[in-house]
Amino acid sequence: MNPDVVVMGAGIIGAACAQALRARGLGVVVVDRRGPASGTSAAGEGNVLVSDKEPGPELDLALASRALWPELAEDAEWEEKGGLVVATAPGAVVPLQAFAAAQRTAGVDACEISAADALAHEPHLNPEITAAVHYLQDAQLNPVKATRTLLRGIEVRRAEVSTADGRSVTTTDGVISCGAVVNATGPWARTFGVNVLPRRGVVLVTTPIPGTIRHKVYDADYVGAVASGDADLQTSGVVESTQAGTVLIGSSRQRKGFDETIESKVLKALALRAIAMFPMLASVPVMRAYGGFRPYAPDHLPIIGEDPRTPGLWHATGHEGAGVGLAPATGRLLADLLTGGTPLVDPHPFRVDRPEVMV
């Protein structure tokens, strides 16, 4: 029997779309060349963040997602650890506090705290920090487990898709006819007609030091790096631990296609930024490094909606580094639009028909 919808891509976004569509009673098949969470989803830290988003459509989507995640992620190491954003330079204090004030008006729990309170939250933090904001809603999960949880009861076929229109998908395993197709192929979404580019990121993983770092802690300049579209290497200090006790150190952004090489200059920059925040990390061994590709839309907004050029072809991609955080609301919004329901958030900013997106 032909499915109502074929979702291309079994990452966190494809899984969330499939789950939401299935919840509406639609028959869904997911197709992925390598299986669940084998690309970008497994290459990040599993962050569900509101702290790094300025007021606007993406923050609305993030807040809607944050409300949906706890119920969906119960078997996925869900942890409401909170985020701590710290200013490391005197000039960063005012912009950080202004950013937090604007976020509060948009519904974010952003509490300004003193440097002394920040040190009480994170005893190993560099005492030189100049200001801090505590974000209570920031959370973390295991993205592979979350993807598997969302895909429970949904058929996942391992095959590579060559072409797709709104009514069928041609795979290495044959043609699947269907009522609609969802392109959730992340950084590879360009193949199906939207302008999404890979933006490289590298994460360092230390040996386990359980209990040493408690929150997601990052440098206030991270928000600027996320918002930038520069192709050159940008790094910012982002430090957090996992439930296994290892510490994850990011973040880097670089546009260089799908080049998987890990460069020593990236390792050096990440190490310097992390040590500036947590001096004690200098003596902690790094066990491994891994990299991935964020799906980057040039105007920095996810793409969620039907392609006006190809009726029946829907896109859900372009979430850059925030796909885990934005997944449940993306799935819900896509399902709302596809079934003619009331949209969860205003879909207009995410439409496909944007000058920088249509290629």
Add this chain to the structure above:
Amino acid sequence: MRVVVVGAGPAGMAAARTAADAGAEVVMVDSEPDAGGQYLRGRAKFSHPGVTHLKNTEAWMVEGDVLHLRGPAVLRFDALVVATGAYDRPLPFPGWDGPGVITAGAAQALAKQGITLAGRVIVSGTGPFLLPVATALQDLGATLVGVYEASSPARWLREARAVAANRHKIGELAGYRKVLPRLETRTAVIGKHGDRVTVAKLDSQWRPVSHRTEHADLVCVGYGFLPRTDLLPSASRTDDFLDVDEHQRTSVEHVYAAGEVTGIGGADLAEAEGVVAGAAAAGHKPPANALEAVRRGRLFAGALARAHAVQPGWKSWPHQDTTVCRCEKVRLEDLSDATSMRELKLTSRVALGRCQGRICARNAAELTGVPFDGQRRVIAIPIPLGELADLPEEKS
């Protein structure tokens, strides 16, 4: 012309010597205090006027024409020879992660340090390497309970061509005559609790057909070897061993490989490969006798790989609560129904611990049927974050 060689075992020493004789400036980097590698540990005397031997030095990344060393320090090269060898593969069985079970390689290393052993020992695994290990342990004063070879000797009867081309290998057996009476084939240790060791007779697929109890203080296990390929995470490989052409060139430009990192064939093959790689790396034509020795040795290596291939029946040895990954304490029952290695790791934490899957990744892949995607570590060894922060800005 600078040739950098990583590893100072038989392959690395031969490569360094040959490249230096050909006129190259050679630096040989090795993590041990003395040349010789696993095979000749402490018994090799290496000195060559054209070779700078960097001892106690660990290399951790190749980046373009630069080798990164601990320190941090960098070595620029025109050609690089990777001769990093291989390490033992243990197979999990109930008790393998407890006291009194070590790898055969670790046992041999102990033996080479001259440590005396008074207890009862068993050597269990597959491949001709078991015999020198057993001999060394016996020479240290241990009581050898048994040498158990999981494969059937009949497998070698199919390898007449390889045996004929390598008759000297048969002669080597004579050196182990003291332990041969203790050799039992189609036999393996499949459990150890205290000094009670479960020894099974196996069928051709290594499934146990009967078992008995022996008493031993120490069990040394070795089911072949896994190559140490960390410096070349993107190089092309077959069954995890680096692919090389007739001049020992890998798929990475200006990078050669020699010795066990390309396949298991013994010290004489490793040395011949080192000669070929060293000459080619220095821009010379490899000597014909070395090329011929490599050709003959590879015949034997191929036969060895077939005759002592790990058979799937071992997967019935571990129980549901047997540890598969020692670093992260992952049991067989914790392994999920993943479709990729990455998915398997992130759902069970297998292979994510301190050893970075060196010991368990291959076994976990076989136990779950997930395709083994090779060992692709970007950072070859754990390095303090502060050392990464001190990396030089520019390549020197």
